[in-house]
Amino acid sequence: MAEPVLRLQRLTKYYGVVRAVENLTLEVYEGECFGFLGPNGAGKTTTIGMILGLLWPTAGQVQVLGQRVTPTHTVALRQVGALVGTPGFYPYLSGRENLRLLARLYPEVDDARVDQVLEQVGLAEVGHRKVKGYSTGMKQRLGLAAALLHRPRLLVLDEPTNGLDPVGMAEVRDLLRRLVGQGVTVFLSSHLLHEVEQVCDRVAILHRGRIVAQGPVADLLVGRRDLEEAFMAVVQSSQTF
Numbered sequence: 001m002a003e004p005v006l007r008l009q010r011l012t013k014y015y016g017v018v019r020a021v022e023n024l025t026l027e028v029y030e031g032e033c034f035g036f037l038g039p040n041g042a043g044k045t046t047t048i049g050m051i052l053g054l055l056w057p058t059a060g061q062v063q064v065l066g067q068r069v070t071p072t073h074t075v076a077l078r079q080v081g082a083l084v085g086t087p088g089f090y091p092y093l094s095g096r097e098n099l100r101l102l103a104r105l106y107p108e109v110d111d112a113r114v115d116q117v118l119e120q121v122g123l124a125e126v127g128h129r130k131v132k133g134y135s136t137g138m139k140q141r142l143g144l145a146a147a148l149l150h151r152p153r154l155l156v157l158d159e160p161t162n163g164l165d166p167v168g169m170a171e172v173r174d175l176l177r178r179l180v181g182q183g184v185t186v187f188l189s190s191h192l193l194h195e196v197e198q199v200c201d202r203v204a205i206l207h208r209g210r211i212v213a214q215g216p217v218a219d220l221l222v223g224r225r226d227l228e229e230a231f232m233a234v235v236q237s238s239q240t241f
């Protein structure tokens with residue numbers, strides 16, 4: 001099998017005595033959309049922090065395309081695009097101008113690429129408008145455009161639809177589906193099980209820092225009405241962990 005794009009090996013993080021993540025092992029392969037699920041406080045954002053080299057693991061390791069990532073060794077992160085929380089943009093600049101500013105960080109990203117990602121996220125028509133006039137969903141899509149600018153091999157998203165109204169959620173969900181259809185590898189943390197069910201190939205369910213289920217969405221759905229029912233069953237049966 002090809003080398004995974006992302007590999008977490010026995011990844012563990014304690015904040016003092018608080019266990020946030022323990023012994024987390026998983027692999028994500030090229031072209032896959034991997035859903036990372038879990039109730040509040042399960043350890044999703046902590047894991048993503050370690051993937052992005054923002055936090056030191058207490059034990060275990062993160063590898064992106066075979067290279068280890070730590071806060072002092074982030075070379076592999078050049079291949080990663082991320083959207084964590086609500087992205088900050090200059091409100092009085094247009095979407096296109098904001099992206100052009102960011103593009104200066106990457107020598108290989110030119111104005112044509114900026115227009116291409118605007119197109120990709122469905123903002124080509126409004127790229128000339130000031131960001132202050134964008135809806136939250138549009139800002140989130142602009143955040144995804146920024147994450148895509150440098151053609152990352154892996155997109156890491158921490159609840160990209162958090163705080164969006166149903167219209168914004170649908171916008172981002174459709175975009176994610178399109179990106180996955182284009183072959184972008186995605187690691188997606190989300191509470192929206194319906195969305196994950198539609199977009200992801202495989203999922204891991206995290207509970208109190210530990211993986212309590214992992215596998216293809218289709219396998220988790222066997223004998224269940226939907227992913228929500230499967231999720232509730234898995235989380236409830238692991239309460240005693």
Ligand SMILES: Nc1ncnc2c1ncn2[C@@H]1O[C@H](COP(=O)(O)OP(=O)(O)OP(=O)(O)O)[C@@H](O)[C@H]1O
Nearest residue numbers: 015018019020038039040041042043044045046047
């Ligand atoms: N900086 C911190 N210091 C101490 N404890 C922390 C810190 N950040 C997170 N925690 C704790 O670690 C655990 C995992 O938190 P984390 O934010 O990773 O969960 P999450 O799955 O992202 O939750 P949510 O769905 O609410 O975003 C929780 O018990 C949380 O209280």
Ligand SMILES: [Mg+2]
Nearest residue numbers: 044045046158
């Ligand atoms: Mg979180």
